[in-house]
Amino acid sequence: MSRCPRPIFFSLVFTGLALAMLSGVLLGPVAIPLTALLEAVATSFAATPASVDPELQRQLLILSAIRLPRMLLAALVGACLALCGAAMQGLFRNPLADPTLIGVSAGASLGASLVIVLAPALLGSGAMGGVLAATLSLSLMVVGAFVGGCLAVLLVYRLATAPGVGAPGSTSIATMLLAGIAISALAGAGNSLLSFYADNEMLRRISLWQMGRLDGADWPRVGLATAVLSLLLVGLLGQGRALNALLLGESQARYLGIEVEHLKRRVILLTALGVGVTVAVAGSIVFVGLVVPHMVRLVIGPDHRFLLPASTLLGAALLVVADVLSRLVVAPAELPVGVVTALLGVPFFFSLLVRQRNGGV
Amino acid sequence: MLKRYLSGLLLVGALTCCAQLAAEEVAVVDGRGTTVRLPQPAQRIVSMAPHLTEQLFAVGAGGQIVATVDYSDYPPAALSIPRIGSNNAISYESIVGLAPDLVLAWQSGNGGEMIARLESLGLTVFVDVPDSLAAIGATLGKLGRLAGTEREAERVQLQYQSKLAELRRLYSRQRPQSVFYQVWDDPLLTLNGEHVISEVIRLCGGRNVFASALPLVPKLSVESVIAANPQVIIASGEEHQRRAWLKDWQTWPMLDAVKSQRLYFVPASLLQRHSPRILEGAELLCRQLQAEHHSGPQPGFRAGGE
Numbered sequence: 013m014s015r016c017p018r019p020i021f022f023s024l025v026f027t028g029l030a031l032a033m034l035s036g037v038l039l040g041p042v043a044i045p046l047t048a049l050l051e052a053v054a055t056s057f058a059a060t061p062a063s064v065d066p067e068l069q070r071q072l073l074i075l076s077a078i079r080l081p082r083m084l085l086a087a088l089v090g091a092c093l094a095l096c097g098a099a100m101q102g103l104f105r106n107p108l109a110d111p112t113l114i115g116v117s118a119g120a121s122l123g124a125s126l127v128i129v130l131a132p133a134l135l136g137s138g139a140m141g142g143v144l145a146a147t148l149s150l151s152l153m154v155v156g157a158f159v160g161g162c163l164a165v166l167l168v169y170r171l172a173t174a175p176g177v178g179a180p181g182s183t184s185i186a187t188m189l190l191a192g193i194a195i196s197a198l199a200g201a202g203n204s205l206l207s208f209y210a211d212n213e214m215l216r217r218i219s220l221w222q223m224g225r226l227d228g229a230d231w232p233r234v235g236l237a238t239a240v241l242s243l244l245l246v247g248l249l250g251q252g253r254a255l256n257a258l259l260l261g262e263s264q265a266r267y268l269g270i271e272v273e274h275l276k277r278r279v280i281l282l283t284a285l286g287v288g289v290t291v292a293v294a295g296s297i298v299f300v301g302l303v304v305p306h307m308v309r310l311v312i313g314p315d316h317r318f319l320l321p322a323s324t325l326l327g328a329a330l331l332v333v334a335d336v337l338s339r340l341v342v343a344p345a346e347l348p349v350g351v352v353t354a355l356l357g358v359p360f361f362f363s364l365l366v367r368q369r370n371g372g373v
Numbered sequence: 374m375l376k377r378y379l380s381g382l383l384l385v386g387a388l389t390c391c392a393q394l395a396a397e398e399v400a401v402v403d404g405r406g407t408t409v410r411l412p413q414p415a416q417r418i419v420s421m422a423p424h425l426t427e428q429l430f431a432v433g434a435g436g437q438i439v440a441t442v443d444y445s446d447y448p449p450a451a452l453s454i455p456r457i458g459s460n461n462a463i464s465y466e467s468i469v470g471l472a473p474d475l476v477l478a479w480q481s482g483n484g485g486e487m488i489a490r491l492e493s494l495g496l497t498v499f500v501d502v503p504d505s506l507a508a509i510g511a512t513l514g515k516l517g518r519l520a521g522t523e524r525e526a527e528r529v530q531l532q533y534q535s536k537l538a539e540l541r542r543l544y545s546r547q548r549p550q551s552v553f554y555q556v557w558d559d560p561l562l563t564l565n566g567e568h569v570i571s572e573v574i575r576l577c578g579g580r581n582v583f584a585s586a587l588p589l590v591p592k593l594s595v596e597s598v599i600a601a602n603p604q605v606i607i608a609s610g611e612e613h614q615r616r617a618w619l620k621d622w623q624t625w626p627m628l629d630a631v632k633s634q635r636l637y638f639v640p641a642s643l644l645q646r647h648s649p650r651i652l653e654g655a656e657l658l659c660r661q662l663q664a665e666h667h668s669g670p671q672p673g674f675r676a677g678g679e
Contacts, residue, residue, distance in 0.1 A: 042470030077494055078466050216484045344467040345458040
């Protein structure tokens with residue numbers, strides 16, 4: 013296959029991301045002209061909002077309190093999912109290891125549901141009000157989602173790489189996907205069971221897991237997602253060479269001087285954290301972690317040193333575009349963004365399955 | 374002298390100005406117990422629930438609605454109002470873009486997160502908590518004050534309250550009969566005692582057999598209905614579902630309600646909306662519950678083949 017030179021690919025992805033982000037801010041059910049955007053930037057520097065006319069003020073509010081945090085959250089969640097997907101596929105040495113397919117999102121959602129239902133009992137219901145309580149419950153949800161996601165990755169990894177399962181030196185695809193099905197079923201049952209003990213407000217949050225959405229985007233969520241993505245970037249981008257070595261198998265990687273156990277722990281913890289935070293802020297958004305690394309691999313090849321950063325950028329661009337579509341297709345109403353990514357991702361997944369069966373990916 | 378005259382003039386001016394302000398400012402306590410204040414009656418209202426749209430039309434403020442949500446289909450004039458989503462998925466951006474001076478939200482339908490978000494965007498939100506028949510009447514008056522149609526609202530509210538009192542006087546002291554209220558047939562759904570429809574059943578001298586169920590909308594098996602053995606079954610749903618739903622119960626002749634053919638139907642739109650129409654539904658339900666109870670089964674209700 014003819015591959016596109018990496019510098020060209022990276023500059024294309026950068027341009028795409030910039031265009032996507034611009035469209036994320038400019039497009040929406042309320043028409044806001046580019047001049048208003050420029051004026052918004054100008055007035056935010058001038059800092060005299062009192063003199064602005066009410067129409068412009070409303071446009072500024074829409075831009076600063078709705079579109080900007082939402083576009084940023086879409087970019088952060090997309091980047092997080094794609095990076096986690098790429099890293100997980102490296103760990104499993106299998107391109108089908110997507111956080112939603114192998115049950116990590118489901119495990120995270122069960123953990124978060126448990127926190128939602130149990131938190132009022134633990135914290136004393138409604139004692140605190142406002143922003144503090146909201147931020148605290150959001151952080152608790154992230155912790156719950158992280159623990160749930162961690163347990164799910166560990167379980168799937170243990171099962172799929174157990175000796176005697178699959179070809180030596182690789183993970184068993186069947187076991188990996190079946191374990192994912194089992195964990196998803198368990199999480200589904202758990203969420204349904206918990207819904208009997210949840211009040212209306214809790215039910216609403218639990219139902220978020222079924223189809224991810226970004227309309228709850230606000231600055232605290234953006235802050236949290238930024239913090240976690242930074243952690244992931246610091247912890248994972250430097251592991252490209254090690255993940256490349258791991259592709260040869262664990263013992264080969266060890267001969268090459270890679271601390272395999274350390275690498276595995278790091279990838280498992282960080283991907284669980286990344287998936288956990290996306291579940292807590294936006295619910296389960298499927299297939300981004302599968303489709304994006306795949307597209308990157310097709311164009312610049314499987315070298316993790318470039319695959320990880322490129323997936324991060326492309327994931328951000330893809331989810332921003334998907335979110336813009338979800339806002340425009342049935343405007344002024346909205347589709348959950350998970351519907352858009354699922355519609356884009358499912359055909360892709362089937363084509364991958366067919367190719368795996370035919371022997372090569 | 375001139376100075377005194379001028380200051381007197383100023384004082385009078387200030388007083389009239391303040392009096393005018395006080396007359397125009399509106400303050401109403403909403404379902405959460407929060408005081409909702411408006412500098413003047415609302416002219417651009419966003420209604421986030423079908424029953425709130427209906428209530429606004431009832432108090433003569435339907436023309437002030439600039440946007441509403443799906444299923445706002447009554448009165449027919451409501452159909453031409455622009456939509457901004459459904460009760461649990463709306464476009465915040467569209468709402469802000471419409472520049473409403475008041476947003477009406479429904480606590481259990483829209484959810485606290487959506488309400489908090491709307492308030493954080495600087496919008497004034499009135500939250501309705503229609504958990505009793507009395508609360509539905511009270512909302513009528515409050516909406517009238519917020520929309521500046523107090524007189525019409527007071528009239529409608531009084532009408533509502535007197536009808537409620539009359540139904541209570543006529544029906545609520547009857548010997549209680551056990552009632553199964555069927556929200557949906559497949560899956561079989563009912564409502565527990567916290568729902569306002571349970572209050573309607575009590576009002577009519579009935580007793581909801583699933584009042585003590587844990588979820589607000591319990592999912593049931595036919596077996597649990599057989600175990601509860603209600604004296605009366607009331608199906609909701611749309612008119613076209615009526616025949617099929619009621620016919621299905623004939624499969625279970627051991628039910629008291631089937632033996633005495635006390636299977637009735639009340640259109641969902643009359644009972645399941647928290648609007649003044651709920652009393653129409655209540656009246657229908659009360660009549661059905663009590664008519665045969667005293668006069669014995671009417672042949673017209675029998676499903677033939679005797």
